[in-house]
Amino acid sequence: MKRPLKCEGWAGLLSYKSTGGDPFRLLARSGVQVRGGEQRSVAAVCCWALFFVVFLPALILQSIDTRFGVALAVQCVVVVHTGVGLARVLTDTSVRLIAFGFWLFSYVWLGLAPLAMLATDTYPLGYRTGETTAFGAAVLTELGLLAYTAGAALAAGRNGARSAVLEPLLSRTLAPLPVLLLCCLSLLLAVVLIPGQEGGLRAYFTSRQALWQSGTQSDTAHALRVWGLAVPAFWSMVALVHLPRRATGDRLLRTIRRLLLPALLALNVIVNNPISRPRFWAGTVLLVLLFSWHRFNTPPAFRRTAVAITAVVLFAFPYSDYFRYDEREALQLVGLAEQFSTAMDYDAFQQMQTGVDYVQENGFTPSSLLGVILVMIPRTMWPGKPQATGIEFAQYAGYDFQNLSAPLWIESYLWGGPLCVVAVFCLLGAAGRRVDDIRARLRGRQSTLAVLLVPAFAFYQLIFLRGSLMAIVAPLLLLLIVPFFLTRTAGRSRLPSLVRSPATAGHALIPGHRRHP
Template sequence: MTLTVLLPGLILQSDGMRMSSALPAQAVVVVHAGGALARVLTAPTVRLVGFGFWVFAYIWLGLAPLAMLASDAYPWPYRTGEATAFKAVAVIELGLVAYSAGTALAARHRQARVATARPGLLERLLSRRLAPWRLLALSGLALAFALLLISRQPGRLTAYFTSRQAITEAGAIGDGEGAFLQVLLSWSLSVPAFWALLGLLHVPRLTGGDRWLRVLRRLLLPVLIVLNAVVNNPVSKPRFWVGTIVLTLLFTVPRLSRPRAFRITAAALIAALLVVFPYSDYFRYSDREEVAVTSLAAQFTTNGDYDAFQQVQTGIDFTRDNGFSPQDALGPPLFMVPRSMWPEKPEDTGIRLARYAGYEFLNLSAPLWIESYLWAGPFGVVGVFCLLGSLGRRVDDVRHLLRGRSGSLAALLVPAFAFYQMVFLRGSLLGIAGPLTLLLTVPLLISTRTGRLRPSAVPIAPIRHASISGTGGHR
């Protein structure tokens, strides 16, 4: 009830509410996303990937658009017609339906696969365990790279504690391919530093004795904590990335792998996203204004962090005028190819839509819904989200299958991806392809294969969901 009735009701109570043809359709999106989120929270197993997806869908594409449609107020100046707004809601719901279908298909086939089939590629990848000496090598490389990069950074250490705007103005991030290289270098320090710290916290014991490992771990841990405080702090790094680090550290605690503890922590996280997140960009600019507390509906309609629905509308108008561009799907996987070698390389979708709308400020989002729609229309949306739903459910199931294996990628990589997934869903894909690639490949380099996997004795038969009062998740 809280997710599907009370919160939407509070938003619709705002002054100046107006009816539009898209508003009832948006109510369907809210109920769908809220109900699915409640079901994840009440599931008998912890589903972190599913949780991350439905949290984003519920807040950014459920509640926020509801406030925008009810008040006819949006974060950015560009306006579309009623038909475009209705079509944007339909595209969002189509993606949610496809994701739910993919999840259901994966859940339907998991019993036979786990009981009879040999472990697949996903099981073999996530069963890999941290290799202690590879992890120590990564720690040493991260520290050496930090000394080199920070010494060449304009402002050095102080640059990391001013603001992201100050770093830009200091020349650390310029224009063109130089900017791309600077950003890539920055992430090439931040991501390995994070994985080195996370790995040292969860590195498994060596079977032949681990005295030297314990000594080196005790020496390196405080140093890496300081390094992460410098290169991964909320002043100089995006909030979504800092949130990914904090939540990954939190949800790799074994106790939070238990459903009840997960429900409590996840409910607190949802409350924090609704109440605290809108004000967490305080350090983004050098000239900091006084924080003004406003209603949730006002935040949704004035804060550019919630522009996902408006960007979907802008993208639909863009395709009406320019058609679909399936070749743009090559941009994210080939992000490393420089434009000097590939002049027709696709432009960042958020930037392209910002230019189409006539904005001077170009750092806007491009949700996966509109990215996939630009590639192939409704067929692109259905294909991408059905695949994403199936993959997400498979990852959650494998993590549950391998629970209790300390130091495995199932215990460490899945939480990291589950929460960085919000950045992936918000887009643009071309802008986050580099950090995402590093986030997924670094743990593969510091891990090693384990012995043969056996089918788990995890109960596969459907289990009744737990009841959480007020969520609407009890069926």
């Protein structure tokens, strides 16, 4: 329920209007929600829920000989849970990017794809398990979803409360000098690193299959060079676009921006293109550019764009690896059931089954969490450093190809069992909801860390949830830390203190009058 308008006095707002300011913009910048705003459409929620919970599952199951069992029954519960969660995000009256990324991944990779696998008894990988293991994996998925939902609900109950850590952090604003320094550093790194690596510029337009076969992409030094160039180049371009602009007095900055922006755009085409970089990362780059634009900060624009992204992920994602291979065959369209049960892109649920068997045979492995935390320590200094969980499961199953996923569900289960899964996902749900709420309150300020960083994590979250964590935590830290050095603490507003926060204010007051209970 939205809180009523809360301010110290309408006279103050009128006074601010007389100076040429817009009182409604002042209210928006202060995080005030005005009574009578947009309400969630119950009809829209029901329509989207029917589409995700009934229509798409029926489309998958209609043309196959379904094998019913207890695991499939639990998986139907997962589909209902994730479908309703995604429907609620797509009909929300606020922009919830973190929630959208989570429910989109959960619905497609751990909802529909396992449904097709369990119904057809067909899997993309060779390792096969029994009904008990499949049941355990489905229960583990639903346990994480319940914990995430509970954490988000608890955080939503404190929507008006200000976070002592997250709010000041996400309120930081871009500073011109650090942004320009990073732009120059990115261009300098490009001049040094691109010609110096094997293959030079041509390597950035070489398929990932060729890089794997040559052994280049598996080299740690090569990965550090690639990410050390790709992430700063990306943030340089985004930050330069979003630097605050003044009507007068920044002619030099505008000139520098016009000179640097084309060079940074060309650099990002080279180092962040979908040919040599993973689809998840290339998609993150494009979506951050899209959702950091102020036109997509409104709920209606977010809903329309989120629906389009959902459609692309559902129907076009498996065909987006066209540039991954040297020998490209003609695209062959297949049904959703075959797509989900045979494509290696959807190995998450089967890897969870492998993980359940692995834990049953070898026990829990808390040291794998230590490997994630201390991922930057090289193996030469730590000979017993754990392997990435996806690689560990691949070796356990006897696969030759080891670049496989390990969803956060099975990673956290490996650390300490079901209680660890509950703790991890409850914290993830609470943190995600708080971050989404803070970004909504800062929607009117276009140069804050919230506008840039939240979309970046929201869409990179798909890789984070898919795992393995040890394979992606270093790029993730780089992605999150670099913007921090481009910003400075937000100064106190020069606007008059007319509006109180929703957490502390009550009814609208006339100055000089007491508040009545």
